[in-house]
Every structure is written in C-alpha cells, then in structure tokens.
Amino acid sequence: MSIVLYNTRTKKKEPFEPLRPGEVSMYVCGVTVYDDCHLGHARSALTFDVIRRYFEFSGYRVQYVRNFTDIDDKILNRAQKEGVPWQEISKRYIQAFYRDMGALGITKPHAEPRATEHIADILRMVQGLVNKGLAYAIDGDVYFSVGKFPTYGQLSGKNLEELQAGARIEIDPRKQDPMDFALWKASKPGEPGWESPWGTGRPGWHIECSAMSVAKLGPTFDIHGGGKDLIFPHHENEIAQSCGYTGKDFARVWVHNGFVTVDKEKMSKSLGNFFTIREILDKSPVSASAFITGECLRYYLLSTHYRSDLNWSEQSLPEAKAALDNLYGLIQRLEESGSQEPMASDEELERALKHFAHKFMESMDDDCNTPKALAAFQEFRGEVNKLLVKGLSGYAKKTAIGNLKKFGEPLGLLQIPSKEWPFIAPSKEKSMLLEGKAGEHTPLIGSRIVSKSSEWIEQQIQLRKEAREKKDFITADNIRKELAENDIILEDRPDGTTRWKR
C-alpha cells in the first residue's frame, strides 16, 4: 500500500513516489510575520504537520522546511505605523507564531529559514535569471519576464491572455508585460535594503521561497505545500523563477489546503472576519464554560478533509471536545486494573484492533483522509466499550491503550495522560479565580490548576461510601454535590467502587 496525495499540478490523486527511496523532502510556505496568526494559518500548519507526521509514521525519513517571510511591505507598514524598527515586528510575530503553534501541538520543521538570512541566495538567483534573459532590470527593480517562460500558468490552469483580460491591478507602464512580477525592488528612502548590482533594494514577494527551498532541499524536491490561495500567483511564480534559474524540475507534488471560512466567506485579514488562534484558545468564544484546549481545536480541524473549505462555527469546539472526552474516557477505563488471566474477549479485541489499524492507515493513505481516520477511532471505541462490558485482561487493555496512542500520534491526538485531560470544563470565572490563588498551595494537573487534591477527593469518596452503606443517602448526595461544585464527577461502578473525573 502506498500513500496517495492529490497533486494540484495534475489535478489528480497520485501514488506518492519519492525522489529518493524512503525519503520525503517537503517545503511549505509559512507566514509573513506582521500580525498574529488566525485559524486559517493554523489549518495550513496543521495540515502539513499531519502529512509530515504520517510520512514519518509510515517509515519515511522526512526533511520538512517551512519558512518565515520576515521582510515585506506589510511588515514595513506595520513598523512605520507603530514607529518601531521593522525587525522588532518580525521578531515579535515569530514569537507569537511559536506560541500559537505550540498550543496546537504543531511539531517544529527541520529547518525554518527566514528570507533575510537568504539574501545572498536570492541575489544569486535574480542575477542568474537576468543572465539567462528571463528577467530585466529597470530603475533598480528587477522583473521576471513571464513571456519568456513558456509553461507559465501550468499550475493554476491559467494562460497569459486570460490573465491580462481580467487584470485588476493598475499596470506599471515600465514593465514589458503587465504580468511580469518583481524579483527585486529598489528601496525607497528610509526603507531597509541590501546592496545589489541594481542598487540598494529588497526581495520581491515570491523569490524568497524559491531561494530558500532550493537552498535547503535542492533544485528538485518532493512536496511543496500551502494554502490554496497561494496557487496563483505565488506558487506559479515560484515555479517560473526556480525552473528558470535551475533549468530543472521544481516541486513534484503540489499540495494545497482549503480555507477556513466564516459564514461561507474566506477568513482573511482584508475582510476582517478572522479569529486569531490566541483569541480562540484564551477567550474561548465558544462558551464561557468550555475549557478549550489546542487538542480540541486540532480534533475539530482534522474532522474535515484538508482540501475542503471548513466553515467555522462556535459549536464546533464543544463538539470536538465531546468526541475527545469519549476517547480519553475510554483510555481512563482501560487503565483500570483488568484480569491477570487471558479472557475470552481478548481475541475479539485482537480482531477489532486489526480492523482499526487497517481502516486508519487506509484512510490516511488516501490523501490524508483524517475525518475517516477519526471515524476509525470512534468505531474502535465502540468495539472496545462493548468488550469492556464482557471483560478484558489487563494485557489486552494495555494493548488497546498502546494502539490508541500509537495511531493518535500522527494526528497529534491522545498523547497526554488521561489524568490530565479536562473532562469537566471549569467555568472561565473559576479558572481565573484559581489562577489568582496560584501563589498558595494549589494542586496542578499537567498545566492545569485544579481546586482539590486527589487525596482530598479520595477521602470524600470514602466518606460517601460509608454513608451509602448506612443508607444515609442525604449525606452521600451532599458529598456528590460538593464534589460537583469543584468540577469533579463521580461514576459508581457495579462492584461498589467509584470512579472520578475532573
């Protein structure tokens, strides 16, 4: 079985065949660091994080590169607006990027080049294109001549005549062709710049990705990714520059993720209809009581196929959390002691496990079908719950847990201890109250502050048990109530013992 990916270039799903056996080289367009990331950025980062993880899970050695564009008009504009050096802007938002991606559990790429670290590579490429006659300089600017690149438009399925007919930009009369785009831009007074054969200037928008990908992965590599809004002109231009310069093939497979939309409209800075990752994680716009974690957001984003658009709605996060509660709840029950002896149901578990593993991999192999992969998890959960009623050996339970975690890994789910999973969502107010008391002795579960220690809870359960044995249900119910007020719920088992969650 091999992994199949949809290739934008051929408009088809294709079995993935790496350039070098057992290795995958991938370059993904990161962000221009001029503001906080919104959900759309999260989706892109997550899509390629999962693709990368799944390749590794499948035994490939992956070389994953994702850039920062840290010099650009938007950064300069923002710096000017705030009256700070432009480097301060890029530095600030690179940090913000790491903070947000960390919360989402996005693994770090192997290399994260920044445009400003590759000025020499950029200049070499621009010069090379000029030497080959594919680019020309005017007044310190250098433009790529699209007319000299016969296959221009092959990725996006556009042709030059159509593009010109629909051109909405005002045309720079100095350009030989309206579609020609800037490789290098002369610095205006007061703007940052680097010395070049054409005077002081800075890179155009598209060239940095060509220079960095070729520098890090060589002229030809396996996968190039990004949001589908980058297909044209960004990726089209990257192909023209890179192939024009190296004379070799560029990326073999082009992978593009769909948008996050709001009321079916693309989430974007210009429309102003965006939610930043920080906002969603911190302010919890879903509901005041929902305890939102990056993992819920991850589950939510993965519950739609990466190429489809995903319409954001506030109820999605609680739904994702409910689905995760069920999975973590299963793990919690599996962690409880089981029979030392093998049991009849153990064999059935083996079968369920085989089916789960098969469906999971089959789904992921098929163009990273994460919604189907999640369905495999949920089906497995149902099977194991049934077997748990019949009884499973301790060994079988451990096997089940091991596999849930193993297959959760490429999705970045189910990796924290079940004890740290917040089954009960403390209200926003209560969380803040607890944080306010952080200086005092406050129990900590994972990174979460909780109101009561496990010892205290166990003690209360014991008191309740004694009350129940005396049929003093009023006392017993009061204890349950008090625990509930502290976001702890009790589940009585048939054998008289009590399980608790928070």
Add this chain to the structure above:
RNA sequence: GGCGCCGUACCCAAGUGGCUAAGGGAGCAGUCUGCAAAACUGCGAUUCAGCGGUUCGAACCCGCUCGGCGCCUCCA
C-alpha cells in the same frame, strides 16, 4: 469576462459507479442504578439542491437549472 470548487439527516462530516449512504454532536426510548453518571441496546436520510440523460445499476459520470463560494490584487 476567464478558470475552478461546493450543495449528503436537526448540526458537523465521510463516501465520487454496485455489499444495510461511515463517524461525531445533539435528541428520544429502554437496560443498569438508592440517586446520578458512564456503558450498552434500540429509534433517526427508501435518500444524497432540482430536472433530464448515459448505464443492467449513479449521491457518485454527462448536460441544464437553482443556490453558495474561491482565484484572476495582498492573503494559509
């Protein structure tokens, strides 16, 4: 104007030519239970925006219509 995508149950969402149209959330009923929760069992699209066509057979292919969106300008 050019190119392209989408429309599946109350909500989210797989499926893109043939096994009962996955899965999650919400809901209802039942088992269990002092109560509660969990778990389990059952119920929930004779139907895939609409209309035609191709086919032995279509949610899936083709055409048209309706509705929504995207790219062609910065954008993940």
